[in-house]
Amino acid sequence: MFHLRAVHHRFLVTVPAFAAFIWFSSLLAMLLTWLISGRPKYVSQEGAVAYISDVGASFLKPLFVVACCITGVGFLLSLILERLLRHRGRLVPEMRTREHVFGILSVVGAFVAMLGLVLLSGFDTSRYPSLHRIFLLVFMIGVALSAIFTVAEYRWIAQDYRDMCKLRRAYIAKAIIASILVALAIAFGITLFWVPNVGGVIEWIIALGFTLYLLTFCYDLRMAKATPQLPNVVKEAATSEGGRNGQSRVVEEKGGSNHA
Template sequence: MWGLSYWVVPISSALVWLAMLITMLVVWSTEGFPHYSSMDPKQTIAYISDVGAQSLKPLFIAMSAVTVVSFDLAFILERWLRHTGRLAHNTSLWQKLLSWLSIIAAIAGAAGLILLSIFDTVRHPRMHNSFLVLFIAGYILSAIFVCWEYQRLGIHFREHSVLRYSFWIKLSFILIEVALAIAFGVCQNQDKFNAAAVLEWVIAFIFFFYVLSFFIDFMPVVRTKNHQSRETEMDVALENGNEDGAANGERYYRRGANGAPTNGYTYGNGMHPGYNGTTNGYVKPQETAAAPRNL
């Protein structure tokens, strides 16, 4: 259950963000696609910030804050789980540094989103645009540091396919978002506001999938918490006070109808240790002085 609870952090963060975007789109459309005061005269498609600066500003601030605070908590949990060994542990100081840099960049990005929602585009346009750059740059840098860390981890833990999948997902996010951010900036400078608005909405929805992808990073926590190998169970049983080793040892192999072991173990002469002779093709167990304990 604890492993599954870690999934809630990135999933809830992503769903809050998606709910906010859909709500803003629905409200703008149900109002008849109004032309807000913050929009250019030739602009017909509203930016997210244009909608968020109107009656939905309280919702814009609250849901933006919930999204990024819970998302940054996922970064911190991931660092703690690697430190405690619940996830593949960092093998070098450089990997730990990359992890901390990703957290710091994510916090900067979170601050950018919260501040741009407070300093709206109607009353504080220049500050709003500066915080927008901080938001986008912060999370792109955070993704770069995470990718770098996972690439180094993947070299040491090649058997952990989750690291490989997560790396490629985050790398795809970096490449797509950087390309879209550049296109957004070009459209802004060329006064192509409708195209820029569409790109802003696309960037926001892609950010939803990026946040959601972090639940993949917590999948190994569930496996390591709820599943143990048969060998691990045997080791734990033998280490925790098994005073009758011979009796408990019989738990881990079976016998046939004539007392023959059926676990497939063979030794130099084809017999299981502690047995001699055969009867009807089966290994006959040695007789011992003490009667075996009933299991």
């Protein structure tokens, strides 16, 4: 598909990088607009701090909708590219069915997140408050599930390729960022009803922090640079003392040819 074996890794990295840039710059523009305008209170606003949805429901709604659509699609494409590159040999391949399943589930989670993000931007909080909150919850759940499955997939792959420290760094970074965002999302859900001003601040932090999670895929896709020169690997299956299958050891063959 699209001759992925020949596509330069820098072109692949631009997908999550562009999505992160659009997301961050749009949020920054919305935040600065609210601050520079003298912190006006919007129709849908309850506390003193304007939520992203409040600003997004104002005259800046076109910007908010476009940013959400580009970010959602970019997030999904980053996961799909990772799947295709791993399947076609540009990234280290999976050794077990469970890793393949985790990879597919991470894409499904990203698709759910994309739908939630696009729909919450269209159904603004001013005219559709209930639907907006439902789609916001869908977006958060989709991102959380996608992150969990991605981290699980990377962790199992890293166990097969013990010398691939880049994989370990990738899933550790994702796990740390995702854990912080999930914890903040739980705090946001609580403060949304009890301390709206604090909830508004937390929402901006979560949204801006999502930029970091998008940027982790730049690191993932950049690993496609060296993969065509990876030596052949010999996988020796082993069974642990507890009778569990799936533990493996990968030995690199010196002077191996290109990975097929």
